Amino acid sequence: MKLNYIPLKKCPLLELNMASACVAEEEVYREVLTCPICLCLLTNPKVTSCMHTVCCGCLDKWINQKAKQVQKVCPCPVCRVDFKVPKGGANALKGNYILNDMLDALRKKLEKMADNIEQYCDICVLHDNKVQATSKCIDCDQFICDSCTRTHQSIRAVKGHKVIPITGDDQKDTRATLEMFPKRSKFCESHPDEPLKFYCTSCCEVLCRDCCITTHSGHKCEDLTHNVKGDMKNIGSLIEMAVQREANVKNAIEEMNEYKEIMENNAVAVKAAINATRKAQHDLIDKHYNNQVTEVEKLKHDTMKKVDVHIDSLELQNGITLSTKHLLEMQQQFGHPAQIISIRQELNSKTKEWSQPLELEFEPRIKIIFNDGKTTESGLNFGSVMPLEKTLNKFVRIEKNPFAMVGTMCSFELLENGDIVSAHLEGGINITDHITHEQKHHVKMRCIRLTTQGNNTIAVDRDTGTIKQLDEKGNFEREVDCIKPSDHCVAAGLDGKLIATHGKGQVSHIDVNTNTLISTHKIKDDGNVPNISITSRSETVISYFELNIVEKYSKNGDLLFTYNGQQGEYGLKTPTGVCVDPFDRIIVASSDNNTVHLLDSKGKFIKLLVTPKDNIIDPQDVAMDKQNRLIVGTYQGKLHYVNYMAN
Template sequence: MASSSPQTVLVDDYKELLICIICFGTLTDPKSITCGHSFCKGCIGKWMREHKAKGNNRYPCPVCNERLEIPKNGADAYGTNITIKSMVEILENQLTKGQNRNVNCDICIQEGEAVPAMSRCVECAEHMCKPCNKAHRRSRATQSHTIYDLTGDAEKDARAALDNYIKRNIECPKHPDQPLRFFCKQDKAVICRDCSITEHPGHNCQAIEEAAKGEERNIAALLGLATQRKEMFDKFIQAANDSIQSCERNTQALLQDIDADHAAKKKQLDEHFDKLRNKAKAAANEKKKKIQANQDQFQLNKGITESTLLQLNNLRKYNHPVDVLNYSANVLKKLEEWSTMPEENVVPIDPYFYQLGSLDTSSAGKVQHHCDPKISRKVHLPDQNPGVKYIFGITRGFNNNIVVSHSGKGLATYTADSFTLQHKAQGNFNDVCRIQSQYYAAADQNNDCIAVFDKKLEHQKNIGKFEDPQGLCETADGKLLVVGYDAKCVYLIDCNHGNVLATIGEGKLTSPHYVTINHKGIIFVSDVSDNCVKRFTMQGEEAPGAYGSEGAGIGQLNYPEGVCIDSQDNLIIADHNNHRVHMVDPNGTFIKYLLVAEDDVKKPQCVAIDQQGDLIVGSYYGDLAIIKYIE
């Protein structure tokens, strides 16, 4: 099995090559299996026997998992990896020697003489003193060996041995003292001179240096491919890491939303039960007041009765007949009044009772997740509303309707389920959106203003004055964002009179078309000339994280148009000329396509979210599609 080696910086430099992945020790008698990976002979032999014992005739490589056939001779069938074996020997030998300050000549030590070594032969793996070195170089058998001088630094000497390894002669296992010099092309074998004469006569043999150069081209090509694969896997790993971090951020945001909703619902629940408690206490107090009033009256009447009773007893016992006769009128009156006994006048209790309720969680919040997007409904609106052609703007309407801007053909509302035409308004409008929970605002191209309509598309008023108004979006506090195409900016206006409250993106937009805003107040503007969606704060500052560049790949856009924000603050973009719809997370990272060219919704122009959280996509050519992407 594997043996341990000194844990030094030098060994660490080569440990990926010299460590057996099975036993995690330094390779011993390393065998290279068919896929090219090397293991200790004992380790890979045991690995194959374990799989064979399970009735398998193949075994997986412990590194790459490639399934290889188990050879009859087991590990002996594989060739020894001479390079790795030699490296192990060089390192362990040199570093072990280096533990002693004085490295002695291996030849002299056999004669019992401790002579300091001055050099080392790579082939013989022997340290030599100066005289032995001289003799070694003169000997016919060893004069071609590679010898290098020792510095006295074990690590430097070991590195020198490794650097000189490529120059060493490797002896033929069949003919000792004969170096391997040739490569037999016919038998694909490295051979010595004697082998070429005795076992490979007449075969096409070439010098190993020449044959190796031919293989170097393949090695260089494979090295290039390996480098490319590594770079690709680095990108994949980084992308996976980015996805993990995005998932963690999403999860934290999700948990925060759940906790916030839980706290809000708990507050509502506490308020509800506090009202029940207060109501029960108020009812009980009211009843107790009535009973207490009766009790006070009873106490008063009792006192009157007791006073009368005391007078009557005194009258009978001590009073003169004259007093009795003078009091007789009062006695007769009381006899008449008191002949009827008083009634209790009980205040009915009518006890309250508590009716247990059930907590209906069906209307409570729920966690939603993205599913594979699919078109649940689709219609060509000119079939429903003859004469219209284009769709330039869409918004979620009232009463589960969809409101569509047909550019020069005005506005129209359609039912969300069957796309039945309901109401129409004449005019030339770009985008449309809901405002103030009861009106629609439309970008009036003819009058360069914002036209306001009621739920039945009856015109109410015009507000503001803008240079070619395009996209529209209402803010959380009831204001309106208006894209001024010619002014190359976005206006923040009030919805009552159209007064401009702020100008956003001035000098930083080229061809702005559509606008939306997320729950954190970040404004997104599609810029068709720059093929991106830019981000701005409500204070008008450009925020980092603009999405898109020109092209057709992931994260690239070709004439981006409509934008909207979904319930999870994801940005949705109509990639007009690529016939796609992108979904991007709040940090500007691409998530997925919600629509692709194969879905046959050509030139997506505008996007919006309906009451169910599904995506509405309107195309330039009049197609309207409902895409379910959240469950």
């Protein structure tokens, strides 16, 4: 009976182009067949319960050095997971026979032995005849000449052995040998002429035909190839899990590297703010602000160190997963059913382990915040650095007694000094003191969309469709006219950057300082004026009134995500104002169902910050103040302060 192995050609390692794959194949084989302790090719390989393979001698030395004598366990030299040390030490562990066989077949190639050494027939050499070998018997592991090959194939006892020709091409011969691995026969120790073809489910042993008839008579015996199908399926599932784990870890590492970049940019921006304030207050406060710079560096250094530790942990997990995946692939491609069944318990254990979700998230993340120093008639208030944690409050707290502005409101933003600038269409633009809540200045301009940079207001004039820059008192300074009207909405970014929607479904990135256009790309057009915001990475966040969606675009115009709300009564209904918090989380007001949604930077819903039970009617716009509170403004002109971050 022939055994049904998975054909070797299905192995992804061997589907590569023959010319380009040789080096990659050799490196994979070398990795799998190399001892992780001595870093040489394996000698008498032994398998731990966590499925890692080590030289028997190396593992014995490791056990003697690392074993915990009381518990009789030892940490694995690869993954550091404890395994039980059997009586007899490493020698009593299961041998990795498939790797042994592969070592025999590949040792010449991996040890870079000379290719021009003539190979003689192993049988003729026994009779002192040096006849060049032309074939190799995989089952006997012997090189044979033409004459011995014919004899070999005519003897009944060895007639079924797998014999392959020797071409002289080391690469082809190695590949041919490996391709025959799954097809070779394994013979019974008790009946050397009988191949192992059956599995006794009563004794959990692999048997030959004679064993079934004699020592296992009356037991339930199944066809070996049928019984091993479950194990082969398990190996396939584990390999798929390894691929997914590898992808998840890789994504987490990429995210951590992105966070490092954000952290670096964040630290640079904060240090610039510190230096600007220090210059205004002169040498008297140099010592204080030097200390603040040091604190930023310390916070950055400590955070980066934690991030690097997390990345190292993720890379270690990934390395362990890849190592195990390669071993599983070798078992899948070249393992004999008898060998695979012998590790069934380990396969089940690994499946259970890998079924648990990976801990990939890095917490707590922080952002460095600089609270500006103030110069007043009574003296100086020093600025200070503080770490802002990404952690959310368990319960959102909405401050009581919101204050109301004059007239209905379309949008609002905050100046650097904390004052609130609001747009009221026919009612113009108001600048309101954030402490006394008294109106300080009024601008006669029909406006529904505005933003702020520092203490400047940048507003869209509804009558002319142009962008105008106002000072902190609302006085006109200049027009931002590097794009043609009609302009609809604006949002301010870092370092004088501005984004504006205009025309039919267009958004432009502008440098306000030089009044120059940086780039323009397409967006959706639902026939209404959208609300927009900008992240620390110059990504555009847009809420579409009619389409009931929120989208984020890269600076180049690539769509990064689309969010259409949650299912049920708290879905996204007529989204209006949108903003980002210090961690680039996205906050969007849903006016028709009186909710405010919090999303992560990738558009995944986190929680509702405002629900209908909070009785905030018709939320129109949202913004963050300098205390990192969320301000929710309603169409009726009421401003509600929402505390959702832990600090």
